[in-house]
Amino acid sequence: MTPLYPGQITDVAGLMLGHYSDTRRPTGCSVVLCPHGAVAGVDVRGAAPGTRETDLLAPGNLVEQVHAIVLAGGSAYGLDAASGVMRWLEEHGHGLPVGPAVVPIVPAAVLFDLWVGDASIRPDAAAGYAASDDAVAASAAHHPRHWGNVGAGSGATVGKLFGPQHGMKGGIGSASLTVGGVTVAALMAVNAVGDIRDPSTGRLIAGARNDDGLTLRDIQASFVAGRLPGRRLPVASDDTVAGPVPGANTTIGIVATDARLDKAQARRLATEAHDGLARCIWPAHTAFDGDTVFALATGSSSASLPPEVLGTLAAEVTARAVLNAVRAARGLDNPALPSASDLGLA
Numbered sequence: 001m002t003p004l005y006p007g008q009i010t011d012v013a014g015l016m017l018g019h020y021s022d023t024r025r026p027t028g029c030s031v032v033l034c035p036h037g038a039v040a041g042v043d044v045r046g047a048a049p050g051t052r053e054t055d056l057l058a059p060g061n062l063v064e065q066v067h068a069i070v071l072a073g074g075s076a077y078g079l080d081a082a083s084g085v086m087r088w089l090e091e092h093g094h095g096l097p098v099g100p101a102v103v104p105i106v107p108a109a110v111l112f113d114l115w116v117g118d119a120s121i122r123p124d125a126a127a128g129y130a131a132s133d134d135a136v137a138a139s140a141a142h143h144p145r146h147w148g149n150v151g152a153g154s155g156a157t158v159g160k161l162f163g164p165q166h167g168m169k170g171g172i173g174s175a176s177l178t179v180g181g182v183t184v185a186a187l188m189a190v191n192a193v194g195d196i197r198d199p200s201t202g203r204l205i206a207g208a209r210n211d212d213g214l215t216l217r218d219i220q221a222s223f224v225a226g227r228l229p230g231r232r233l234p235v236a237s238d239d240t241v242a243g244p245v246p247g248a249n250t251t252i253g254i255v256a257t258d259a260r261l262d263k264a265q266a267r268r269l270a271t272e273a274h275d276g277l278a279r280c281i282w283p284a285h286t287a288f289d290g291d292t293v294f295a296l297a298t299g300s301s302s303a304s305l306p307p308e309v310l311g312t313l314a315a316e317v318t319a320r321a322v323l324n325a326v327r328a329a330r331g332l333d334n335p336a337l338p339s340a341s342d343l344g345l346a
Helices: 075-091 125-141 263-280 307-328
Strands: 016-021 028-044 065-072 096-098 101-103 108-110 171-179 182-191 195-197 204-206 250-257 292-297
Touching (some): 016 125, 028 182, 028 250, 028 263, 065 075, 065 125, 065 292, 075 108, 075 125, 108 250, 171 307, 182 263, 195 307, 250 307, 263 292
Parallel strands (some): 065 108
Antiparallel strands (some): 016 028, 028 065, 028 292, 096 101, 171 182, 182 250, 195 204
8 A cells, every 4th residue: 555645764864764574473673773873852651651761862861862763562572672773783883982882872662562473472682683784775775665564563553442352453654744954754653542543634544443343433423321323332242341451552653853953852852743643543642552752863954944843744744654554554364453455444
């Protein structure tokens, strides 16, 4: 499926993107390399995050730049992928000089996909190393990146408000915009508990399926006495509404720009990017999600934009990346999780 919106995160000069997708089950990791360093920030909005090296991104803390950011499946186990990226960067001489050593700074965030296939299979250090190799190969070949069921989006799902068995396939996607000589781009791995809608039309793209397995829950309807008018709610066998699995969700991603920012401004950019999630994920930032957005600023552009414009662009490309991710996803057979394209909704 062709992405609805153009662009990708590598439109920001100085960034490389690589994926590792495990062939044994739907899981994987994605890495954005900035080997020569980029100013970074982060904003964690979900109440069930899985992250690494986020504290050092706070303004006022010593480290000013990072050398890669990792997005991975596998829940907390997937954080191990960042170790492989660190090893790759060290071998290539990239990192923060500390005495006789070079220490690559690699923040990471993970999503929960362990319920899709064999939970003992997770992204590890070897996966992170392979994704780094893939980033360099793709950059050298000017190879366009594929979205949907790749990298961190391999096992991603959405629409799990009434339990994962009623969900649909999520994925990973990207988008970019260039205004006034400044590029802003986003990469989002969409594994939300909520439904996905197109904010330009209000149309539901993917979400919780009713118990007939086909009809989507009407996002505009109101909850009345535990039922949606005209629809059947997904229910458990005891006729009670099945809820989401705590901590088994999360939308994670990166918003990037070639503008010159300091750490406080990068953090603000990440904060404003979350508006893009809220526009197209309903509900977003729940107690069951670990929604985390990183920001990267390479400073490679000589142009600048007012902060308010940068923030507006960040929210827009984030929303577009989410829609591209879900639109490009392909359904799974085991468990049965259709995609938006399978149901003619993409």
